[in-house]
Amino acid sequence: MNRFGLTSILMFLGSVAFFYITRGPNANTLLAVCILATLSVAGxxxxxxxxxxxxxxxxxxxxxxxxxxxxxxxxxxAISEP
Structure with a gap:
């Protein structure tokens, strides 16, 4: 198996896991967007x-x-902010 290819798939699984961990009404949306985007670009x-x-x-x-x-x-x- 290729090390970078496997790491790319693990980045996807990490972003899905992060989304399910941080969901809810009190979640910090901007932090979630930054982390999801960073994991996706790295993947x-x-x-x-x-x-x-x-x-x-x-x-x-x-x-x-x-x-x-x-x-x-x-x-x-961004739309929901006054």
């Missing part, structure tokens, strides 16, 4: 560094999902 970078096509496709696809979700969460947070 995409690790997927590209793996240099193997299956890991690139799986890693980029999986890590784009939390990245898009975090951007939508940031947009919702």
């Amino acid at each position: 995409i970078i690790f997927a590209i560094l793996s240099k193997k096509l299956p890991y690139i496709i799986i890693g980029v696809t999986l890590n784009c999902l939390p990245l898009v979700f975090s951007m939508l969460l940031f947009l919702a947070w």
